Amino acid sequence: MKTILKNEGLETESFFLPPFELKSGEIVVIHLFNGAHFYETETLIKNIFCGVIKNKNVEIHKDLTFVEHFKEPKLREIFYPITVREYLKKNANFNNSYSTKIYETSWINKKTKVNSLAGNPRKLLSLYATLSKTNNIVFDLAGQDPIGAQQTYNIVKDEVKNGGSAILLDGFDEMKNDCTKYIELQWK
DSSP states (O other): OOEEEEESOEEOSSEEEOOEEEETTOEEEEEOOSSTTHHHHHHHHHHHHTTSSOOTTEEESSOOEEOOOOOOOHHHHHHSOOBHHHHHHHHOOTTSGGGGGGGGSTTOOTTOBGGGSOHHHHHHHHHHHHHTTOSEEEEOOTTOOHHHHHHHHHHHHHHHHTTOEEEEEESSOTTTTSSSEEEEOEEO
8 A cells, every 4th residue: 555645743832643644545534623623723734734834744645635615705606606517617627427426416417506505415516526636635524414424424435445545634533433544633
């Protein structure tokens, strides 16, 4: 198995993330604990693991991509909302079957407005677009209900079995026994 990322211990003023390696074919769950700190902590860690912020204790051997949350400018949302087709055109690789997988949901079509999608299908749209470009990802389950979160996790697990790799940044520990490695953030 090829090493994708090596964390030799990530430390800030407020937390310590113990050392671990992510290899191809693995899914690492990092439990960040829920609370007011979650978004800020998640953003910092994902930016380090995706190479946006350099850290001397983290070696990135292969690029990881974060499954971004859909954001639309308010004026655009009011006057000319982004459609599923437009979103995919901008964010997906149409040479990959994941680029059209969202259309397997019967009520979603090319003209569906992305801002009309609830948390679960909205996450699936961004997940499929990301997986159409890479199978090495960092993701979260924010904005999803328990059924949607499990569906997203299962899709990622299947992709990891096919040689991908993933890091889940999570506020809960439900996936503790369903991953390759489970890491808990240590608060100072």
